[in-house]
Amino acid sequence: MVQIGRRSLLGALGVGMSSVSGCLGSSDAGAESGSIDGGSDGSTGSVAEGPPTVERSLPAAYTAEELAAASRSGGPPPDGIPAIEDPQFAEATDPPALLDDGDPVFGVVLDGEAKAYPQSxxxxxxxxxxxxxxxxxxVTYCPLTGTAxxxxxxxxxxxxSGQLxxxxxxxxxxxxxxxxxxxxATRITGDDPGDHLKEFRVVWTTWERWRSAHPETVVLTDDTGFARNYGSDPYGGYNPRSGYYADDSLxxxxxxxxxxxxxxxxxxxMRSANGAVAVRKETLREERIIEFDLDAxxxxxxxxGSLDTGYVYRPRDGAESDGTDGADLETATLSWEDGDVVVxxxxxxxxxxxxxxxxxxxxxxFAWYGYYPMTDLHR
Incomplete structure (x- = not known):
C-alpha cells in the first residue's frame, strides 16, 4: 500500500500549502488556540463538565494506552484547524452559491429539525x-477517513487536536x-478512560437528495468567520471524485x-455490543437488503435509495416490536418493494x-478495518 507525505500529495494535486493553512497548519488570527491538556470551555474560561456519555459496550482491539501511543501529529497544533463555533445557515430555496446538486452534504435530523452540512x-x-x-x-468530519x-x-x-x-x-x-x-467515539485520555460519547446519525448524501427528502432543511453556509477557499478541496474532490479520494495512497x-x-x-x-460489521456500500446498493448474524x-x-445510504437493524430488546405488527427480526421475512422494505x-x-x-x-x-480488525465484512 502506497503512503505519501501530505506535502507530496498536495503538490501532486497542484495545491499550495498556503492555500490550505487553515486545514493543514496554521489558524487565523482570532481562532482559538489551546492545548489538549487545557481546561478551558472555549468561552468563559470557567470550569465545565465534559460532554455527556452513555453506558454502552463497544468492540475494542486496542487499549487506551496503545491508542494514545499510536497518536501522531497531523501537522497543525490544537485548534490549528478551527472548528466552526457560530454556524450560519441558509434556507434550502436560497443555498450557498458554490453548492451544486451533486456535492456531498452531511444531513442530520434531530427532533424534527433538519440541517445539512456541506463537505466543501x-x-x-x-x-x-x-x-x-x-x-x-x-457534527464532525474527517476527510482522511471519509467519516461524518x-x-x-x-x-x-x-x-x-491536530493529532491523528x-x-x-x-x-x-x-x-x-x-x-x-x-x-x-471513546475517550482515551484522563483518569479511567473508556467513556463513550452519545452519538446520533449523520447521513452522507448529496445536496439534491437531501433537499428532496427534507425540503424544510437549512444548509450551513461558508459564512464561518474564517478566510478559506471553500470552492476548492485541499485533498481533491468528490463531484467528480479526484485526488486523495480517488486513489489508493495514504x-x-x-x-x-x-x-x-x-x-x-x-x-x-456499525459497531455495538454484538461486534463490528462492515457492508460494502456498492454491494448494499445492488442487493438492497443484507441479512447476517453478529454474535448469533x-x-x-x-x-x-432516496438518500443513497444504508441503515443497520437488530432485534429490539426482548424481541419487542413497535406494537404495530409484532415483527421480530430473528424470524421476520424482509423483501424490497419500490424503494420500501416489506416486513x-x-x-x-x-x-x-x-x-x-x-x-x-x-x-x-482501510480506516474501518484499522480500528476494527475483528469486523465482519459483507462485500
Missing part, C-alpha cells in the same frame, strides 16, 4: 459546534482537554491492514423498520 465547508474545519432543536451537538459523525456535546465544545490515530481525526473537548478519536499508516477491498472503498460500518444475533442492513407483509420506509436501529456511518475501508 467542513473539509476546512472538521467540526461544527451547533445547536439542533435546542440540543448542543457537534454526530455527537452530543453538553456544555462544552469540541476542537480539532489510524489517520482519523482526534477531537478534544474544551472542558477537560480529554482526547476522543472520532470513529471510536498519508498516514493504519493500525492494521486488510486487502480484501481497496483501501478507500466505501463501507457502511440476527441483523439486517437495508438500502435507502412480514407490512410496508416500511428503509429508515423506520420496526426493529432497533444501530448507529452506522460511511467510512473508508
Amino acid at each position: 465547508v467542513l473539509v476546512w474545519h472538521e467540526i461544527a459546534n451547533d445547536v439542533i432543536a435546542g440540543t448542543p451537538v457537534s 459523525q454526530g455527537f452530543h456535546r453538553g456544555e462544552t465544545t469540541f476542537g480539532v 490515530i489510524n489517520a482519523n481525526l482526534v477531537m478534544f473537548d474544551r472542558a477537560t482537554g480529554a482526547r476522543w478519536p472520532q470513529m471510536l 498519508l498516514f499508516p493504519p493500525l492494521a491492514e486488510d486487502d480484501r477491498l481497496a483501501p478507500k472503498t466505501v463501507v457502511i460500518g 444475533v440476527r441483523h439486517a442492513a437495508v438500502y435507502d 412480514d407483509g407490512s410496508v416500511h420506509a428503509p429508515d423506520s423498520l420496526p426493529f432497533e436501529r444501530e448507529i452506522a456511518f460511511d467510512a473508508m475501508w
